[in-house]
Amino acid sequence: MVDVRRNIDRVDEQLVALLAERLAYIEQAGFIKPARDTVRDEARIEDVVAKVRAAGAPFDLPDSYLEDVFRHLIEWSIAHEFVVFDDRDS
Helix, strand or coil: CHHHHHHHHHHHHHHHHHHHHHHHHHHHHHHHCCCHHHCCCHHHHHHHHHHHHHHHHHHCCCHHHHHHHHHHHHHHHHHHHHHHHHHCCC
């Protein structure tokens, strides 16, 4: 069990680094988008979810697992992007 936990911790560290990179791009989007009503893009949300589900297929990851994780991540990211957008001209 010790080795399993060590590997979970290792993967978690890699995930944190990737999440930090993703968040930096979310923040860039908050500065780039021309209008507040462009922050939430339903078509883009569905595109991201579809791409994630496709990326998970070779790993036999359940669609419901990926969709739940990424929809939560997307919603948090959108909320953060609104904050960035609203603060950019302050």
